[in-house]
Amino acid sequence: MVSTEIPAVQRLYDRWVELAPSLCENIDLVDAWTKESTDLIISTFSDLEAKKVLDIGCGPGDPTLSLTTLVGEKGEIVGLDFVSRFIEELEKRATSKNLKNISVKLGNSLDLPFKNESFDAACCRFGMQYLTNDLKIRQLQEAYRVLKKGGEIVVVDWGEEAHGEIKNVYLDVLTKHTATKNVDKASTDFNLITALDFARLLKSVGFLNLQWDYAEIHWRWQGTPVTFWNFIRSMSPQMDSIFANIPEETANQIHEEIHRNVAKYYDGYFVSIPAKNIVVKGVK
Ligand SMILES: C[S@@+](CC[C@H](N)C(=O)[O-])C[C@H]1O[C@@H](n2cnc3c(N)ncnc32)[C@H](O)[C@@H]1O
Numbered sequence: 001m002v003s004t005e006i007p008a009v010q011r012l013y014d015r016w017v018e019l020a021p022s023l024c025e026n027i028d029l030v031d032a033w034t035k036e037s038t039d040l041i042i043s044t045f046s047d048l049e050a051k052k053v054l055d056i057g058c059g060p061g062d063p064t065l066s067l068t069t070l071v072g073e074k075g076e077i078v079g080l081d082f083v084s085r086f087i088e089e090l091e092k093r094a095t096s097k098n099l100k101n102i103s104v105k106l107g108n109s110l111d112l113p114f115k116n117e118s119f120d121a122a123c124c125r126f127g128m129q130y131l132t133n134d135l136k137i138r139q140l141q142e143a144y145r146v147l148k149k150g151g152e153i154v155v156v157d158w159g160e161e162a163h164g165e166i167k168n169v170y171l172d173v174l175t176k177h178t179a180t181k182n183v184d185k186a187s188t189d190f191n192l193i194t195a196l197d198f199a200r201l202l203k204s205v206g207f208l209n210l211q212w213d214y215a216e217i218h219w220r221w222q223g224t225p226v227t228f229w230n231f232i233r234s235m236s237p238q239m240d241s242i243f244a245n246i247p248e249e250t251a252n253q254i255h256e257e258i259h260r261n262v263a264k265y266y267d268g269y270f271v272s273i274p275a276k277n278i279v280v281k282g283v284k
Helices: 007-025 027-033 035-044 064-071 084-096 133-146 166-177 183-187 195-204 225-234 239-244 248-263
Strands: 052-056 076-081 102-106 119-125 147-157 208-222 270-283
Touching: 007 027, 007 084, 027 035, 027 208, 035 064, 035 119, 035 147, 035 208, 035 270, 052 064, 052 133, 064 076, 064 084, 064 102, 076 084, 084 102, 119 133, 133 147, 133 195, 147 195, 166 248, 166 270, 195 208, 195 270, 208 225, 225 248
Parallel strands: 052 076, 052 119, 076 102, 119 147
Antiparallel strands: 147 270, 208 270
């Protein structure tokens, strides 16, 4: 275990350890689910040929794996995560794909186990949306420290206003049927901010040439509305406590209504739900 002296970070660690087995088992589906966000990271970076790039909070698959094509044989991607199950899975997948330009590191993104100025670029996808602003700043400070001068950082996250149609699909249904006032808050640990506020955080730690935007993407789930909803629930453990407090009949009604909503986005192969990601870029 990576030691974290901050209770909120310890809670996050416990949550990811709990989610890791299910995420790793479904990793091909998850990589397909986030494909457009992976493409977004790739298209936002400048030329990364032969560069050394750090993927902060890498998880078990993309964008780390896809970034290997960008750095080429002479470059290197280093994936860092504090959950050993993710690190092992990523290493296993890299080996099975015969990727030589990737390495993994177990560590805490708030206290990066790297020397100053050891990377040409860094990215973080969906790794900061759970952090308070103070912790977002600490993570950005660490990224800034390990980047060389001129090094780029690209952050892709959920942001405020970024929920898109997922809100209509299930959050509103849960709100309607349960006593939970803010299902969104109760079912996730999100601390979402706007793209502009994210850029301001980058500026506060010293990054220059800032760019920020909302990018239109689709979450693409290769499966049926039922497997889609099962997956969403398995990724949001807090939902168990919402369902624990309602009668079975109501729970079944909720599931049926959500399945009907999701079916509107299902073409027989994929559930494809429009959403927005925030994308922020800065240079040291
Ligand atoms: C939502 S997942 C995103 C994984 C991957 N970046 C992606 O885009 O699919 C967040 C990841 O950040 C990692 N993480 C969260 N806090 C961390 C910390 N303090 N240090 C290292 N990894 C952390 C989690 O273990 C998890 O793998």
